[in-house]
Amino acid sequence: MKRFFAVLLSLSMLFSLAACGGTKDLEAGGGAASGAASGSASTAAPDADAEYKVGVVFGPGGLGDNNFADMIYDGLCRARDELGVYFDYIEPASDGEIITALYEYAQDGSYDVVMLATSSAASSLEEVASEYPDQNFTIIDTTIDLPNMRSVAKIGAEQTFMAGVVAALLTQEEGFDGVNEDKKIAVVVGEDFPIPMAMAVGFQAGARWADPEVECFISVVGSFSDPGAAKEMSVALIKQGVDIIQNDAGGSGSGIFAAAEETGTLAIGVGANQNTMSKRIIGTSLFILYQYVYNECEALVNGEWTPGIVSPGLADGSLGFVTDDASIQIPQHILDKAEEARDWVVAGGIELPSKAEDVDAWAAENGLA
Numbered sequence: 252m253k254r255f256f257a258v259l260l261s262l263s264m265l266f267s268l269a270a271c272g273g274t275k276d277l278e279a280g281g282g283a284a285s286g287a288a289s290g291s292a293s294t295a296a297p298d299a300d301a302e303y304k305v306g307v308v309f310g311p312g313g314l315g316d317n318n319f320a321d322m323i324y325d326g327l328c329r330a331r332d333e334l335g336v337y338f339d340y341i342e343p344a345s346d347g348e349i350i351t352a353l354y355e356y357a358q359d360g361s362y363d364v365v366m367l368a369t370s371s372a373a374s375s376l377e378e379v380a381s382e383y384p385d386q387n388f389t390i391i392d393t394t395i396d397l398p399n400m401r402s403v404a405k406i407g408a409e410q411t412f413m414a415g416v417v418a419a420l421l422t423q424e425e426g427f428d429g430v431n432e433d434k435k436i437a438v439v440v441g442e443d444f445p446i447p448m449a450m451a452v453g454f455q456a457g458a459r460w461a462d463p464e465v466e467c468f469i470s471v472v473g474s475f476s477d478p479g480a481a482k483e484m485s486v487a488l489i490k491q492g493v494d495i496i497q498n499d500a501g502g503s504g505s506g507i508f509a510a511a512e513e514t515g516t517l518a519i520g521v522g523a524n525q526n527t528m529s530k531r532i533i534g535t536s537l538f539i540l541y542q543y544v545y546n547e548c549e550a551l552v553n554g555e556w557t558p559g560i561v562s563p564g565l566a567d568g569s570l571g572f573v574t575d576d577a578s579i580q581i582p583q584h585i586l587d588k589a590e591e592a593r594d595w596v597v598a599g600g601i602e603l604p605s606k607a608e609d610v611d612a613w614a615a616e617n618g619l620a
Contacts (some may be wrong), residue, residue, distance in 0.1 A: 290313055301337035303363050303551055305330075305354035308349055308370030312476035312502035313342035318522040319501055319540065323368045323391065326544025336548045357383040363551055364389055364401075366529035367566035368445050368543075371475070376400075387556065391540070392446050394560055401556065403543050406444040406564040408453030408603035411438070411497060412596065413565075413572035413589040414519050414536040415457020418495040419465040420585045421517070421533070429517040429531065430581070433492030437468040437483055441500040447461050449605035450499050450536070451523075456603050456610055460592050463620040468493060469607060472503050481506030489514050497521070497536065508532065519581070526577040533581055534574040542569065566597045 265540060282352035307327065309337040314320050330336040337364075340351040349372040356365040357379050365386060367376045370393035378494060380397050382386045386397050394402040437459060455467045468488060471495040472481045481503035485496055491512060491593075496511065497519045498504035504521065511518040520535035543563060550556040563569035572589055574581060595601060604613040614620070 255583065256378075266421075301335055303334070303336045303548070303550070304361055305336060305366060305548060306362040307366045307368055308356070308361070308372075309340060309342045310349075311343055311345050312369055315508055316502040316524060318366060318415060318504065320391075322538075322540040323366075323521050323544050326541035327548070329541070330545050330548030331610045334548055334552050334553065339363055343418070350379065352385040353379040354533060357386050359488060360386075361473060363387060364547065364556065366547070367391065369475075370446060371442060386557075391544075393444070398558055399575040400545070401442060401558050402560045403540075403547070404409070404446065404560060406571060406603070407449030407536055408605050409565045410538055410570040411450045411454040411499070411536045412457040412460075412603055413593055414497055415454040415459075415467070416461045416536065416589045417457075417585055418454070418465075418497065418519065419453055419461035420588060421457035422465060422495055423462070424582060424585070427582075429494060429511075429515055431492060431494050433466075433494070434462075434464060435466045435468070435492040436495045436499040437470060437485075437488045437493045437595045439481055439503075440469060440471045441472050441481075441501050441503050442473060445454065445605070447499055448607075452499075452607050452610060453603050454497050454499075454536075455607065456613065457592060459610060459614050460595075461588065461620055463614070471523050474501050474502030477503050478506030478509070482510045485510035486514065489516050489539060495519065495533070496600065498525070524573055524576065526573070526575065530578040532577055533575055533579045536574050537571050537573045537593055538563065541571045566595055576604055 292304050309320050314324055317446045327338045332339060343349045353376060356362050366389040368391050373395060376390055376436055377395050378386060380400055384399055389401045391403050394404045394525045422430055422434050422436050438454045440447050440460050440607045441449050451469045458465045458467045470484050471489060472484060495505060497509050498507045498521045508529035509516050514565055518532050520532050522538050524537060525535050527534050577590050
């Protein structure tokens with residue numbers, strides 16, 4: 252367990268040092284902003300005349316989420332500082348403004364790659380990319396099959412699988428603070444898109460691997476930027492006996508943490524290490540996204556950028572479960588079981604289910620009760 256955690260921690264530390272600064276330093280508000288935004292760690296940021304340019308369109312939640320958007324921004328900052336890549340970004344106020352932003356970059360014609368940092372507008376990107384076949388595009392967290400498109404789409408179920416193991420075992424740990432006797436855990440999802448839902452199912456699969464008697468709920472907020480609704484949903488789950496909730500809700504996740512704090516239950520972070528966001532967080536289902544964003548820029552600079560699909564997973568160490576900086580310490584025997592589960596998936600080439608209706612068949616096929 253220590254080996255895997257050490258790898259993830261060292262990578263997290265590496266990119267923290269290279270990042271543009273904490274989210275408190277990010278520019279407030281929307282609109283287009285230069286890659287030389289305030290809070291930058293760069294001493295000589297490239298300007299718009301740089302040889303390589305990337306245009307980024309975020310989702311409506313934008314920067315400051317301590318998660319998806321901020322990791323993308325950090326990866327771009329490192330690419331700017333180390334590789335000389337210039338980037339602009341736009342933070343649309345709504346999904347409807349995303350397609351306008353994509354057209355703006357595509358029509359400009361000076362960007363080597365236009366990147367969409369939200370899966371909620373995949374259809375908009377597909378429309379724009381089809382109209383501009385000579386423009387290269389990258390989309391994060393979903394797949395689009397076009398000759399000018401590169402998709403960075405993690406194996407969603409693998410990101411939360413270890414956390415499901417941890418939660419299923421911890422919910423029945425006698426005398427553990429925040430745990431009741433009901434053996435119920437849950438995932439709160441931002442929106443019903445393929446990868447977020449696969450993450451929820453991966454959490455269920457991890458729980459099934461650990462103990463088939465543990466009940467795992469999945470609830471969908473309907474937005475990645477509505478913490479109030481996420482909090483209300485989390486409180487409702489807690490009233491049903493749930494004592495551990497996995498955040499799979501993007502910017503809405505702070506509502507999950509608030510619910511855990513008010514009720515004395517437990518939560519699990521997602522994406523970037525969120526363990527310091529609340530004293531009730533026991534760990535984070537990690538995705539080292541900033542590495543892949545940096546890799547996109549590095550491939551561009553090296554002339555190696557190609558269309559296709561990149562699938563980060565447990566095997567390459569880009570997904571996992573980390574506990575560093577968490578206020579609550581999980582028993583080592585539970586962490587050891589999570590590592591055992593990870594090795595079972597990786598060494599055995601196990602394909603995790605991505606749909607809830609497939610969990611029972613998957614469990615039977617793999618000898619799980």
